[in-house]
Amino acid sequence: MGLIAGGIAIIFTRTNPLTVYHAILVGAFGSTYNFSETLVAAIPLILISAGLLLAFKMKFWNIGAYGQYIIGAMCSSYIALHVSQQSSSVLVLSLMVLAGLIGGAVWATISALLKLFWEVNEVISTLLLNYIALYILDFFMHGPWRDPASHGFPLSKPFPACAQLPILLHRTRIHLGLVFGVIATIVIYILIKKTRFGYENEVIGENPTAAKYAGINVFRNTLIAAGISGGLAGLAGMAQVSGIIHMIQMEINADYGYTAIIVSWLGALNPIASFFVAIILGGLEAGGYQIQMTMNVPFGIVGVIESSILFALLGGELFKTHKLVLRRKKSHRQIQ
Amino acid sequence: MxxxxxxxxxxxxxxxxxxxxxxxxxxxxxxxxxxxxxxxxxxxxxxxxxxxxxxxxxxxxxxxxxxxxxxxxxxxxxxxxxxxxxxxxxxxxxxxxxxxxxxxxxxxxxxxxxxxxxxxxxxxxxxxxxxxxxxxxxxxxxxxxxxxxxxxxxxxxxxxxxxxxxxxxxxxxxxxxxxxxxxxxxxxxxxxxxxxxxxxxxxxxxxxxxxxxxxxxxxxxxxxxxxxxxxxxxxxxxxxGRKVLFSLDRKPMQRGEEALKLENVQAYNDKGIKALKGVSLSIRGGEIFGIAGVSGNGQRILSDAIAGLRPVSGGKIYLKGKDITGLSPREITRLGLCYVPPDRLKMGLVPNLSSVENAILRCYTRPPVCQSCFINYAKATHYAEKLIEEYDIMVPRRDAPVKLLSGGNMQKLLFAREVSEQPEVLVAVHPTRGLDIGATEFIRKELVKQRNNGVAVLLISEDLDEIFMLSDRIGVIFEGEILDVMDIEEADFEKVGLLMAGLKEKLPNMEEATPAARQA
The missing domain is CATH 3.40.50.300 (P-loop containing nucleotide triphosphate hydrolases)
Incomplete structure (x- = not known):
């Protein structure tokens, strides 16, 4: 369904949807290198969606992964830009990971606290914090962090080698972030399925009154869940600047924060499923760049396809629980 | 005709x-x-x-x-x-x-x-x-x-x-x-x-x-x-489809020590209006204390306050002589008070979770179900199956969400879970509301069984028949106040009914001043 809707959009670009889909497929999975690019795009999606689904499970609607990603990237960049070339790589990267986690977590916790103390709707607060994060980044990129050698472009100095995540596979861009992603997926899986926290998390999400009644500490659990989801988004930001971009700039692909929302829903809030969905959508992203270059189809079409799939999924949910009954209008009238 | x-x-x-x-x-x-x-x-x-x-x-x-x-x-x-x-x-x-x-x-x-x-x-x-x-x-x-x-x-x-x-x-x-x-x-x-x-x-x-x-x-x-x-x-x-027993196996009351005591408890409702205006009660082990009243006269606020789910703005609550005012719900449960809330689906159970996950809602914090910070789902299932068998609960599948259960079976599961905590005080609010005769009979029998075992039972119900059938003493709540407390022997429908409507002054030989009888 989603693909058909996406196809209609593609027709407006005066190309054959099937050729485009074929090109995306080839671009995503056609060769080892293409597939490696798919994984590169999947890394942030895996990390962010793993965290988001934890928050979504307790019905904390964190849609601020975008901002948490930016803040995480900035906190780790701060470290990267303030270490000397000769520092220990392990130490620097560990600090950057920590900074990314904490930065994102703090950003998400703000919304959680607003919700817990003043019942501010987290959808609104996380969304607004996205813009605040973006403008903070804007300030730093046009101010203190701009590399004098960048000819006025909002780019920082490149990160020293010790602040770059090592590449896992030669001649690809797959970096250590993939390992973070796998670990995050496993940890979140265990957290949800096996632990007390996961159980409490689910009870809060399904019935907050029952959670209070059972003596579950809603305050603490909300903070933790929001913190973890923000932390992982922050880590994704760190992985992107440290593993791919190797500097901080205005464009750090924070849109992954929104795409990851789609990932966690397509994955039915299951960490393992989300992991694979992230790879598929990563393929869509990677393939999308390909079609933009080779077929002159705008990259935006990828967003259209992604959203169409999500709508098809949400619409499909309805038919899982309801039966569609087609009835002729005439029978509505009484038989006299 | x-x-x-x-x-x-x-x-x-x-x-x-x-x-x-x-x-x-x-x-x-x-x-x-x-x-x-x-x-x-x-x-x-x-x-x-x-x-x-x-x-x-x-x-x-x-x-x-x-x-x-x-x-x-x-x-x-x-x-x-x-x-x-x-x-x-x-x-x-x-x-x-x-x-x-x-x-x-x-x-x-x-x-x-x-x-x-x-x-x-x-x-x-x-x-x-x-x-x-x-x-x-x-x-x-x-x-x-x-x-x-x-x-x-x-x-x-x-x-x-x-x-x-x-x-x-x-x-x-x-x-x-x-x-x-x-x-x-x-x-x-x-x-x-x-x-x-x-x-x-x-x-x-x-x-x-x-x-x-x-x-x-x-x-x-x-x-x-x-x-x-x-x-x-x-x-x-x-x-x-069969003969119904209208009587219950009630042993003569073995009134024990004072188990639950409320001293001038006051609390506000969600709209910020004072819904409890000083409630004092004393319930002993081995008795059922029934609170009769028309819905919306503070029953829910009272039970929530006792269970620690609603802050108390004044007064004290004692459980077995220990001051539990202001303690968290979990602490109060640990001290031996269990609560069958008025709303099975809104409060007592988590409708979308399975019967296993609902059965462990009380005991998941301690072994055997909980091991350090992990939950042993095998043990949890075992625990749930024990309850299901013991209380004859009809469950389609263990992993089916409880919202698919019938009202009677939901309430049985909830009741079983609470009673398994072996409370000393059991607060039950509308325990049989909306249940069929079979399940109602079952729950009432269980309540009496708890009483016979020495548990202090606080029964809040809008069903007067139920109050009269089960209680040893009856208190009538009206607009957040207990208007009168009487032994079951001296209570009759007429008197309780008038009190429920707040018409204390209409009762013969009532010497006290009239409360706010607005509804007349």
């Missing part, structure tokens, strides 16, 4: 299938003009399904509906309304923030775009006066008491020209006196030629007002009888 009976509604061989269930199996039912015909049956017997078919909410899979001898098809409640059928649901379909007038005209298609409020208000007042309702059309719904809201529902249906009224358990929210007044209104209506279908499972009131009674069980009609030809026992037997 008097006069020549003229049949105005006839349901012929109605069948309705739901996935996996035959809710109505070739049901025949007829309503005569000017009669009150009661539809009696346990929950899940198919009464509501049948009435929803007559109200146009459901379509029958088989069978025909005749109104005034003419076959009709009712596809929506609007169709039903056109045929003069109006249903008053158990849960009122009113918009709280709108006025009476706005609620009455809501959804009427024939109403012009521009609403002539004056004219409409006059029509509402006319209906209201005819039955002595005393409803002001300009008041907002939330300003009205539950009884008044019910009257608005009736006005709503009459306004739409209904002459066949379906009333779904209308007395559940009324005091005995209010119910009597309500029955008078019903009689006045039938006197005017209106016909009423009355759904209930309270046998005494069924016997009081019905002309005829149709009993349903498991989707089938067991029989239709004239009131004169039957008795409560007979009806109960038809309803359940």
């Amino acid at each position: 008097q006069k020549t009976p003229e049949t105005i509604v006839r349901l012929h061989h109605i069948s309705k299938y739901f996935p996996g269930v035959l809710a109505n199996d070739k049901v025949d039912f007829d309503l005569r003009k000017g009669e009150i015909h009661t539809l009696l049956g346990e929950n899940g017997a198919g009464k509501s399904t049948l009435m929803n078919i007559l109200d146009g909410l459901y379509q029958p899979d088989e069978g025909e509906i005749y109104i005034n001898g003419r076959r009709v098809r009712l596809h929506t409640p609007i169709d039903a309304m056109r045929n003069g059928i109006g249903m008053i649901h158990q849960h009122f379909m009113l918009v709280e923030t709108l006025t009476v007038l706005e609620n009455v005209i809501l959804g009427i298609k024939s109403e012009p775009f521009y609403i002539n409020k004056k004219q409409t208000a006059a029509r509402i007042l006319e209906i209201s006066d005819r039955y002595n309702f005393g409803i002001d059309p300009s008041l907002k719904i939330w300003q009205l008491s539950v009884g008044e809201q019910q009257k608005v529902e009736i006005i709503k249906t009459l306004f739409r020209g209904a002459h066949i009224l379906i009333l779904d358990e209308p007395t559940a929210v009324l005091t005995p006196q209010e119910a009597d007044a309500f029955f008078e209104i019903l009689e006045q209506m039938t006197g005017e030629g209106k016909s009423i279908i009355f759904i209930s499972h309270k046998l005494n009131e069924v016997m009081k007002i019905s002309d005829r009674i149709t009993v349903m069980r498991k989707g089938k009609v067991i029989g239709t009888v004239n009131k004169e030809d039957t008795s409560e026992e007979n009806l109960a037997e038809m309803m359940v």
Whole structure:
């Protein structure tokens, strides 16, 4: 369904949807290198969606992964830009990971606290914090962090080698972030399925009154869940600047924060499923760049396809629980 | 029945299938003009399904509906309304923030775009006066008491020209006196030629007002009888399919030590109004203390306050002599107080989670179910299965969400979970509301069993029969105050009923000053 809707959009670009889909497929999975690019795009999606689904499970609607990603990237960049070339790589990267986690977590916790103390709707607060994060980044990129050698472009100095995540596979861009992603997926899986926290998390999400009644500490659990989801988004930001971009700039692909929302829903809030969905959508992203270059189809079409799939999924949910009954209008009238 | 009976509604061989269930199996039912015909049956017997078919909410899979001898098809409640059928649901379909007038005209298609409020208000007042309702059309719904809201529902249906009224358990929210007044209104209506279908499972009131009674069980009609030809026992037997024991195994009370003590407890409700105005109670082990009252007089606030779910603004609560005021719900539970809350689905259970996950809601914090910070789901399943077996709970599958269970089985699961904590004090609020006779019997027996085992039971219920059947002492709550406490031997329906309405001064030899008796 989603693909058909996406196809209609593609027709407006005066190309054959099937050729485009074929090109995306080839671009995503056609060769080892293409597939490696798919994984590169999947890394942030895996990390962010793993965290988001934890928050979504307790019905904390964190849609601020975008901002948490930016803040995480900035906190780790701060470290990267303030270490000397000769520092220990392990130490620097560990600090950057920590900074990314904490930065994102703090950003998400703000919304959680607003919700817990003043019942501010987290959808609104996380969304607004996205813009605040973006403008903070804007300030730093046009101010203190701009590399004098960048000819006025909002780019920082490149990160020293010790602040770059090592590449896992030669001649690809797959970096250590993939390992973070796998670990995050496993940890979140265990957290949800096996632990007390996961159980409490689910009870809060399904019935907050029952959670209070059972003596579950809603305050603490909300903070933790929001913190973890923000932390992982922050880590994704760190992985992107440290593993791919190797500097901080205005464009750090924070849109992954929104795409990851789609990932966690397509994955039915299951960490393992989300992991694979992230790879598929990563393929869509990677393939999308390909079609933009080779077929002159705008990259935006990828967003259209992604959203169409999500709508098809949400619409499909309805038919899982309801039966569609087609009835002729005439029978509505009484038989006299 | 008097006069020549003229049949105005006839349901012929109605069948309705739901996935996996035959809710109505070739049901025949007829309503005569000017009669009150009661539809009696346990929950899940198919009464509501049948009435929803007559109200146009459901379509029958088989069978025909005749109104005034003419076959009709009712596809929506609007169709039903056109045929003069109006249903008053158990849960009122009113918009709280709108006025009476706005609620009455809501959804009427024939109403012009521009609403002539004056004219409409006059029509509402006319209906209201005819039955002595005393409803002001300009008041907002939330300003009205539950009884008044019910009257608005009736006005709503009459306004739409209904002459066949379906009333779904209308007395559940009324005091005995209010119910009597309500029955008078019903009689006045039938006197005017209106016909009423009355759904209930309270046998005494069924016997009081019905002309005829149709009993349903498991989707089938067991029989239709004239009131004169039957008795409560007979009806109960038809309803359940076996003899029902109305008595319980009550050992003489072994009153133990004081287990729960409230001293001048005060608390606010969600709207910030003081809903508990100083409640003092003392309950000992081995007794059931019943609190009677019309709903919305602070019962829920009281139970929530005791369980630690609502802050107390004044006063003290002691559990076994220990001050538990202000402790968290979990701490209070650990100290030996368990709580069967009034709302199974909203508070006591997590509807979308499985019976296993619901069964461990209390004990998941300690071994064997919890091992350090992990939950051992094998042990949890084992624990749940034990409860399910011990309490004979019917569960389709262990991993099926509990919302699929019947009300009785949900309550059994909830009750089993709470009692398994081996409490010293058990607070049970409306423990049998909405349950069928079988489950009700079961829960009541269990409550008495707890009492016989020395547990102090605080029973809060709107069902006076239940209070009288189970309690050793009765307290009556009205507007956040306990008006009086009496031993069961000296209590009678009349006295408790008057207290429930806040009419303390009407009682003979009452020397104390009258409380705020607003409702009179």
